Amino acid sequence: MTTSVDSKSGGALRTELLTLSDEEFVRLRTLIHQRFGIYLADGKKLLVQGRLNKELRSQGYESFAAYVDDLEKGADADKLLTLVDRISTNHSFFFREEDHFDFLAESILPELVNDGVRPDELRMWSAGAADGREAYTVALVLRDFFGASVVWRRPVVLATDISVSSLRTAVDGVYPLEALDTVPAKYHKFFTRVAGARNGRGERVRLSDRIREMVMFKRLNLNQPSYPFKNRFHVIFCRNVMIYFDRETREKMAHRLCTYTLPKGYLLIGHSESLGRSAAGYAYVRPTVYRKWR
Ligand SMILES: C[S@@+](CC[C@H](N)C(=O)[O-])C[C@H]1O[C@@H](n2cnc3c(N)ncnc32)[C@H](O)[C@@H]1O
Structure with missing residues (x-):
């Protein structure tokens, strides 16, 4: 775990950044791939870590290890849906590829x-x-x-x-x-x-x-x-x-x-x-x- 300082609060609020290990990333990637077909390349690890940090905190997790354990156990379907919601790219626009x-x-x-x-x-x-x-x-x-x-x-x-x-x-x-x-x-x-x-x-x-x-x-x-x-x-x-x-x-x-x-x-x-x-x-x-x- 590393500590980051929230710049918006002038350093008053210190937030613990949960780090995603290589091994946890691979387990997460396997789950996402099996369930949704989405393949996360190695280079996406930091992106996944960044996008999921707040989510893990709000679900009360202290580490990625505990979170991945729960997902692998099939904890609850909503957790997986929230996960894919956080990591998928939903960019679109009207008349795209006109x-x-x-x-x-x-x-x-x-x-x-x-x-x-x-x-x-x-x-x-x-x-x-x-x-x-x-x-x-x-x-x-x-x-x-x-x-x-x-x-x-x-x-x-x-x-x-x-x-x-x-x-x-x-x-x-x-x-x-x-x-x-x-x-x-x-x-x-x-x-x-x-x-x-x-x-x-x-x-x-x-x-x-x-x-x-x-x-x-x-x-x-x-x-x-x-x-x-x-x-x-x-x-x-x-x-x-x-x-x-x-x-x-x-x-x-x-x-x-x-x-x-x-x-x-x-x-x-x-x-x-x-x-x-x-x-x-x-x-x-x-x-x-x-x-x-x-
Ligand atoms: C980049 S957007 C494309 C939106 C639109 N089709 C367009 O071209 O503008 C990709 C969408 O695919 C969805 N997606 C990814 N994997 C999916 C899956 N397994 N089942 C259903 N939707 C999925 C994502 O949630 C995301 O909203």
């Missing part, structure tokens, strides 16, 4: 309409949705494509993530004002300004109910043998998620996603990700775009 949304509006949706699929029959899945911006972007594009007269009787976008805190933000649909920076102007009418949380400072925006009602959020660990869905999807957005998994986990997951894709449906992955040219039952269409033909 060409996917152009492709949705210009190719996928016209084709589905041509095939006789009605708007409220659509099934889109944002898998690894973080704080919901990806799923809401899909909803905005659908709303724009089909127009104001379409009544969405049920949510047509499913958004799932393992991170409880991200999902909470997602359900609220409230974001910092700066989040609008990446949103094309024609969509700004679907956001209203709300007062900031901190004494009215830090202005925020909220998505309109019309858009929020198009999306349903659920907690789901993608690294499990099957998913609890009765119906398959026209498009799965699984972007900037598999990047955290090792190759074997990625391959298994791609196979699994394929079983939940409708024939002729699509899988879109992040721009820095790849599944190779012939992946898991999907055919390669172009970089980051895969299609299931049968």
